[in-house]
Amino acid sequence: MVEAGNRTAGSQFFLLGLTDDPALQPLLFGLFLCIYLVTVLGNLLIILAVCSDAHLHTPMYFFLGGLSFVDICFSTTTVPKMLTNLRAGDRGITYAGCLTQACVVLVFAGLENCLLAVMAYDRYVAICQPLRYTVVMSPRLCVLLVLLSLCASLLNALLLSLPALRLAFCTHLEIPLFFCELAQVIRLACSDTFLNHLLVYVAACGFGGVPFAGILFSYVRIVSSVLKMPSAKGRHKAFSTCGAHLSVVSLFYGTGLGAYVGSALSSSSRQSAAASAMYSVVPQIMNPFIYSLRNADMKAALSAVMRRSLQTWVAQNQSRSQKA
Template sequence: MEPRNDTRVSDFLLMRVAEDPELQFPLLILFLSMYLVTVLGNLLIILAVSSDSHLHTPMYFFLSNLSINDICLSTTTIPKMLVNIQAQNQRISYTGCLTQICFILVFASLESSLLAVMAYDRYVAICHPLRYTVIMNSRLCGLLVLLPLFIIVMDALMHSLMVLQLTFCTDLEIPLFFCEVVQVIKLACSDTLINNILIYFATSIFGGIPLCGIIFSYTQIASSVLRMPSAGGKYKAFSTCGSHLSVVSLFYGTGLGVYISSALTNSSRNTAVVSVMYTVVPQMMNPFIYSLRNRDMKGALRKLINRTPFVL
């Protein structure tokens, strides 16, 4: 019997996090712990920046936005995963799946954009230090966040509306732990050529352009630093970029891992696990990277903790 087309899809089935029932509770605790660490760590970064006037600079403004985005990206995927593990029910509603697709597209693309903006900020600070405050004024900083966000939201809505036009078959099992636009499109019975073209185009724009901007910024930074006469100046310049470079490497490294895993392995479970790491691990590690490698951030966190009243 041929698969039946169904435009009135009620829900999709996500992949089970663990086939062994004995592993479900440990995995529930693991992902819950990772989510709480992600939220609390990024909240501490936001509170530290907002409470310390010395950190009211463009660099920490962008860092605060990155922390907000990390919380939102993790919240888009992990809570639903936890609910499914606890209920032992892998269903997600059609509306919920489309909503998850839209939010994942927004926050993943915005993460890439913010990392590129932060690289540009470091480029201006190191290569044009005397003009830094003039170039990186509050108006430009706001524009560098809001303009990409507006474009990204429009793009995500377009992809979501394009998915709405598709008809689906009876086989509605998504080989991931969350709804991802490429995997959902693969389940469609109707023609998906336009959807795939738009996805490839959007990936090259929102992934390729920020990455090229990061590479260009650090090429100029390296060239400028190497011309500095003093070793102390070189160390100080590179140390200001260390945290950001670590975050960039983690984000794009896990993204590359997803691509390599999907290309080299036939195991959908391995690809699903790597995909979870891409949407969980960088967001959890970012606060630690910035707080442990940044003296100003460590000082602000120390002040914040000392001012916080603890009731024993």
Template sequence: MMWQSASAKISALETLYLFPITSIIRLINHMTSENQTGAAEFFLLGLSEDSELQPFLFGLFLTMYLVTVLGNLFIILAISSDSHLHTPMYFFFSNLSFTDICFSTTTVPKMLMNIQTQSKSITYTGCLTQVFFVMIFAGLENFLLAAMAYDRYVAICQPLRYTVIMNSHLCGLLILLSLFISLVDALLHSLMILQLSFCTDLEIPHFFCELVQVFKLACSNTLSNNILIYLLTSILGGVPLLGIIFSYIKIVSSIPRIPSAGGMYKVFSTCGSHLSVVFLFYGTGLGVYISSAVTHSSKKTAVASVMYTVVSPMMNPFIYSLRNRAMKGALRKLLWRTSFS
């Protein structure tokens, strides 16, 4: 009974996320208009400057973006329309799907527009807004993966208390807390960028305004900015990752106590899907920062960034739907109703 209202909650995700975000965006626009640093616009160099390669890149990223949006949208609709999936696990998964749509929408459409118009420019306000959104949705994905790991830990290690612990109030609180922390983190970095002065060479060797790349263009001292980003990334990225590791250590230690083969299959199917998404997100994210530290090639770092900003959100729906029997059943029902409606 507690999760019968899950459909209404899922349909209200846009309001939950976008109301505080749009309010802060208005604040950023107001502050940028009052605090211009001489930077009228930046230039996104993209993944390649080869003109013959641009049509291929446009078609590739347009296809990936459409697959991401449609795939995650089908997941949200399937969960909201199937009462059997109105549980905490799928509630978090629907939030993850919505976050993936927003994450890709933050970066890919601007890249496609620049390729189509043969323009590389992005306004100062637009660049700052893009940084803000990327930080929010990357942080949300990070916290949601940790919340999903905790949900699996409670379901497997404390099954008799699962409905008591993972109640609707706790799940809603975890979503709100994740959103609040991500908003504060993104706003703090955005306000720090407002204090910087920028040089005349404003070319970003990337396909979106990535925070570290923006710092490299500043004429003023960025020591405090760099300390802040590495400190917050270590805390806000490390703590959820440690929570995921701790949850799975407990899950693995409890596997021998599962009596039936059906119970073992359910554990491996749900945990396997989640672990695949975790490895994809954290592996590609860490790979980008390790490659940026090892190599001085900004182009290689930009290509690596495609993995966690574009590929990961596109692959998540397939990972969950292909490895989850309940999810496949809900998607079949949704496609059947859609085809004959």
């Protein structure tokens, strides 16, 4: 029997993607290129607005800026490789590239999961303990929560990815997605995968379940506190501050659960690829729109950023024309 190292050294995986039809490849390339550009631009505008507007220098918007950065990184991990494959007509990805991509996807998916829980805790403190908010959510604690989220995500990704290095792969290394997902990689192994599957289930229940439980706990306490408010205006204001976050949470977990159920129930590789696109592309492009449309402060900050950018562009053009 050939050792795992020899088997994997020259292995190449093939990302089947969304379709085999050559006529649809240019259409998919244009569609996902637009999605990627809008995702990067939208999230960059959120980051610029948070950094440039002093009114947004609060824990809530600090975490939102972090979430936008993670969304950019998540999309950059998956979509450019897909665009390259569509453009070149080559679906191959090296063994090292595939495992690296799977690991990085786990890092940013886990980090987004943790940040959503941290943002729920921030809303809980703001609504349930408003007088202590500035004391509890200090800048030091905010930075510490982000660093702990990053460390937990890195540890989870490494604990899941490193055992995959010992796996041996034989033939038919086809992944029915447009990026490498660790669960799909494990399915292709021809060696014992019991430990790998066990780690995936433990991580899904533990690392995935704990932040989600934290979000549920935070919102149970929030709803309980808001319902006790005597003023209807106060209740509406409290709920409105949570509306955008709840929408983002629902989108993130809804698309993730839909992808998992879809891949489990469907035997079609194309349906699995479409389901994976939902959770790896849709939340990242929708988050900026959700926060900018549902938050008056963010809309004002974004308008100011775009107005200053336009003024700078006009001034530069006028300067060039005068020199000419």
